[in-house]
Amino acid sequence: MTARTKIAILLASLTLLLAGCSGGGDGADDGRITLRFQSLAWQEESVEANKELVREWNATHPDVRVEHVQGSWDSVHDQLLTSFEGGEAPDIIHDASDDLADFAYGGYLADLTGLLSERLKSGIPERSWETVTFGDGVYGVPFLQEPRVLIANADLLKESGVRVPTPEDPWTWEEFGRVAKRLSGDGRYGVAWPLKEPVSATLNLSLSTGGQLFHRSADGKVTVRFEEGDQVVPRTIHDQVNTDRSASPTTLGSGGSDTLPGFFAGKYAMVPLGFSYRQQIEQQAPDGFDWQVLPAPAGADGLTQGVSPQTLSIAEDSPHKKEAAAFVDFLLQPDNMVRLALGDWMLPTGTEALNDPALHTPEHGWATGTALAGHLSPAPAQSVRGYPEWKDKVATPALQEYYSGAIGMAELRERLEEDGNLVLARYQR
Amino acid sequence: MRTSTPARVGQYAALLAYLVFLAFPFLWLISTAFKPPQELGSLHPTWIPQNPTLDNFRQAFDEQPLLRAALNSLLAALGAAVIAVLIATPMAYVMARHRGRLARAATGWVVVSQAFPFVLLIIPLFLVLKNLRLINSVPGLVMVYVVWSLPFALWMLAGYVRAVPAELEEAAAVDGAGRLRTLVSVTAPLLAPGIVATALFAFITAWNEFFFALVLLKTPEKQTLPVILTHFIGAEGVADLGPLAAAAFLATLPSLVVFALIQRRITGGMLAGAVKS
Numbered sequence: 232m233t234a235r236t237k238i239a240i241l242l243a244s245l246t247l248l249l250a251g252c253s254g255g256g257d258g259a260d261d262g263r264i265t266l267r268f269q270s271l272a273w274q275e276e277s278v279e280a281n282k283e284l285v286r287e288w289n290a291t292h293p294d295v296r297v298e299h300v301q302g303s304w305d306s307v308h309d310q311l312l313t314s315f316e317g318g319e320a321p322d323i324i325h326d327a328s329d330d331l332a333d334f335a336y337g338g339y340l341a342d343l344t345g346l347l348s349e350r351l352k353s354g355i356p357e358r359s360w361e362t363v364t365f366g367d368g369v370y371g372v373p374f375l376q377e378p379r380v381l382i383a384n385a386d387l388l389k390e391s392g393v394r395v396p397t398p399e400d401p402w403t404w405e406e407f408g409r410v411a412k413r414l415s416g417d418g419r420y421g422v423a424w425p426l427k428e429p430v431s432a433t434l435n436l437s438l439s440t441g442g443q444l445f446h447r448s449a450d451g452k453v454t455v456r457f458e459e460g461d462q463v464v465p466r467t468i469h470d471q472v473n474t475d476r477s478a479s480p481t482t483l484g485s486g487g488s489d490t491l492p493g494f495f496a497g498k499y500a501m502v503p504l505g506f507s508y509r510q511q512i513e514q515q516a517p518d519g520f521d522w523q524v525l526p527a528p529a530g531a532d533g534l535t536q537g538v539s540p541q542t543l544s545i546a547e548d549s550p551h552k553k554e555a556a557a558f559v560d561f562l563l564q565p566d567n568m569v570r571l572a573l574g575d576w577m578l579p580t581g582t583e584a585l586n587d588p589a590l591h592t593p594e595h596g597w598a599t600g601t602a603l604a605g606h607l608s609p610a611p612a613q614s615v616r617g618y619p620e621w622k623d624k625v626a627t628p629a630l631q632e633y634y635s636g637a638i639g640m641a642e643l644r645e646r647l648e649e650d651g652n653l654v655l656a657r658y659q660r
Numbered sequence: 661m662r663t664s665t666p667a668r669v670g671q672y673a674a675l676l677a678y679l680v681f682l683a684f685p686f687l688w689l690i691s692t693a694f695k696p697p698q699e700l701g702s703l704h705p706t707w708i709p710q711n712p713t714l715d716n717f718r719q720a721f722d723e724q725p726l727l728r729a730a731l732n733s734l735l736a737a738l739g740a741a742v743i744a745v746l747i748a749t750p751m752a753y754v755m756a757r758h759r760g761r762l763a764r765a766a767t768g769w770v771v772v773s774q775a776f777p778f779v780l781l782i783i784p785l786f787l788v789l790k791n792l793r794l795i796n797s798v799p800g801l802v803m804v805y806v807v808w809s810l811p812f813a814l815w816m817l818a819g820y821v822r823a824v825p826a827e828l829e830e831a832a833a834v835d836g837a838g839r840l841r842t843l844v845s846v847t848a849p850l851l852a853p854g855i856v857a858t859a860l861f862a863f864i865t866a867w868n869e870f871f872f873a874l875v876l877l878k879t880p881e882k883q884t885l886p887v888i889l890t891h892f893i894g895a896e897g898v899a900d901l902g903p904l905a906a907a908a909f910l911a912t913l914p915s916l917v918v919f920a921l922i923q924r925r926i927t928g929g930m931l932a933g934a935v936k937s
Contacts, residue, residue: 314875
C-alpha cells in the first residue's frame with residue numbers, strides 16, 4: 232500500500248467516524264414539543280431529585296417532553312451569554328438572581344408576568360419576587376435560598392458554658408464578639424471566617440445592622456455611602472482577627488470548604504457558612520463529631536440578611552414559553568419544591584413548602600434555618616448596574632486589606648465610596 | 661566535557677525537585693480519589709488512604725456519563741490531532757522551504773493569532789457553526805480544535821522541516837522524484853518524530869479543552885470529559901471532592917497512556933542520526 236493510499240484511507244475513515252457522531256436536530260419530528268431544561272443542581276441527591284421530577288413530567292405530558300441538561304455553576308454566565316448570542320439558549324434556565332440583571336436588561340430572558348399561575352405568584356413572598364424584578368418585568372422564579380448561619384462545634388460550645396443562641400433569641404454582634412473570645416485559646420480560634428469572596432458575605436450580613444451601602448436617589452441613580460450601619464460587621468471581623476485574636480487570620484483567603492478540616496479538628500469553634508454546607512459537614516465529619524446550626528448574629532434590624540435566591544427563567548427566544556412556564560409551575564409545586572430544597576440542603580422560597588414538617592426537624596439544623604426564612608431579603612447589590620466591576624475592582628481588594636489589618640476603617644470607607652462611586656457613575660450616565 | 665561531583669549532585673537534586681513538583685498534584689489526585697469523605701475532611705491528610713474505597717468511582721459513574729464523555733473526548737481529540745497534522749505538514753513544508761515575504765508574513769500571522777483570547781472568538785465561531793448546522797456535534801468541535809491548534813502545529817512542524825537537510829530532497833529530485841513523492845517518501849519519514857510530537861500536542865490540547873466544548877455542546881450525550889467534570893462543582897466553588905478526583909484521575913489516564921506509548925518514538929526519532937558513528 233502506498234503512502235498516498237494510506238493517507239486516503241485514513242481520511243476516509245476519519246470522515247466516516249465523525250459523520251457517525253454528528254448531532255441530530257433539536258427535537259423529534261413527530262409534532263411533540265421538546266423543551267431543554269438546564270439545571271445547575273450538582274449534589275447527588277439534588278441531581279436525582281431534578282431528574283426524577285423531569286421523568287414524572289414526561290410520564291404525564293406526552294406532548295411536551297422535557298430534556299434535562301446539566302450545567303455548571305462554575306461557568307454558567309459565559310455559557311448562557313454565548314448561547315443567548317447564538318440563539319441556542321435552553322428553554323428553561325436555572326441560575327441565581329444576582330446573575331440575571333444583565334440578561335434581563337439585555338432582552339435575553341422572557342418577562343414572566345403574564346405566564347405564571349396565580350398559585351405560584353401568591354405562594355412566594357413579595358420580598359423574594361423583588362430579587363427577580365428588573366424594571367417592570369419579572370425575569371425568573373426564585374425557588375431556593377440559603378441564609379448564612381454559624382456552624383458550631385457543639386461540645387466546645389457546651390464546655391464553655393456560653394448561652395446558645397436561637398432564632399428567637401440570637402446573639403448580638405457584640406455578644407458574638409465576646410463569645411468568640413471566650414471560645415479562643417489553647418491554639419484554638421473562636422471563629423474562622425472564610426472570606427475568599429468577602430463582598431457578598433459582608434454586604435448580606437450587614438443588612439442585620441441596618442447597612443444599605445447602595446442608596447438610590449429620586450432620579451434612580453445609585454451612590455455608595457459607607458455609614459455606621461455598614462461598618463458594624465466589617466469592624467467585628469477586623470477586630471476578631473487583628474485585636475482579639477479570636478478569629479483565624481489564615482482563613483480570610485479561604486473558601487468555606489477549606490475551613491472544614493480545621494473545624495473538625497477543633498481548631499475553630501465556629502464557622503460562618505451558607506446553610507447548604509451542612510451536607511458536606513454531615514458527609515465529612517468524623518464519627519462522634521457533634522455540630523449544630525446557630526443563627527447569624529442580629530443587629531439593629533434583627534436577623535435580616537441578604538440573599539440571592541436560585542431562580543428558574545425562560546429564554547426570550549424560546550418558541551414554547553407557555554409550555555415552559557407550565558413545566559416551571561409543575562417543578563415548583565409545594566411538594567416538589569420541598570424535594571428540591573431537601574436535595575440541595577437549602578430552603579424553599581414558597582410559603583407552603585416552608586411549612587413542610589421535613590424542614591422543621593431539629594436534625595441537621597433544619598428547624599433553625601427554616602426559622603430564618605422570614606428574615607431573608609434581596610441582597611443589596613441585586614439591581615445595581617456596575618456592581619460586578621465595583622465588587623472586583625474596588626470592594627474585594629479594599630475589604631481584604633481591611634480584614635488583614637493592612638488598612639484602617641477610614642481608608643476602607645474612602646475607597647468604597649470614592650473609588651466605588653467613580654465606577655458606578657460610568658454605568659449611570 | 662566532565663562535570664564536577666558537586667555540580668552533578670546539584671543537577672540531580674534540581675531534577676528531583678522538579679519531578680516532585682510535577683508529580684505532586686497527580687499523586688495527590690490519586691490519593692484523594694481513593695479516600696472516603698471523612699479522610700477528605702481531615703486536618704492531617706495522609707498520602708496513603710487509611711480506609712481506601714472505590715465509592716468515589718462508583719458515585720462518579722453513577723452521577724455522570726463518564727464513558728460516553730470519554731468517547732466524545734477521544735473522538736474530538738483524535739480527529740483534531742489527525743486533521744491538524746494532515747493540514748499542517750504540507751503548509752509547514754512550504755513555510756520552511758520557501759523563505760519569501762509571504763512565508764514570513766504567514767509565520768508572523770501564526771504567532772499573532774496565538775494571542776487572541778478565546779472569548780473574542782467564541783461568539784463569531786458559534787454563529788459560523790450554527791449556520792453550518794454543526795452546533796452540538798463532535799465534528800463541529802473538531803473543526804474548532806483544528807483551527808485552534810493549527811497555528812502552533814504549523815510553527816512546530818516548520819521547525820522540524822528546517823531540520824531536515826534540503827540536500828536529501830535535492831538528491832531525490834535528481835533521482836527523478838516529483839514534489840509530492842519527495843515529500844511523502846523522503847521528507848515525511850524524517851519528519852515522523854515531529855509529526856508525532858505535533859499530533860500529541862494537538863491531541864492533548866483538544867483532550868483538555870473546556871471552554872469551546874462547554875459552549876458548543878448542548879446535550880449530555882455530546883459533552884466531553886472536561887465539561888462533565890465541572891458538574892461535580894457547585895456554587896461558590898464548593899466541590900464534591902471525592903467523585904471529582906476519581907473522575908479527574910480517569911480523565912488524565914488516556915493522555916498519559918498515549919504519551920507513554922509514543923514518547924520513546926519522539927525522543928528516539930529526534931536523536932536518530934544526531935551523531936555520526
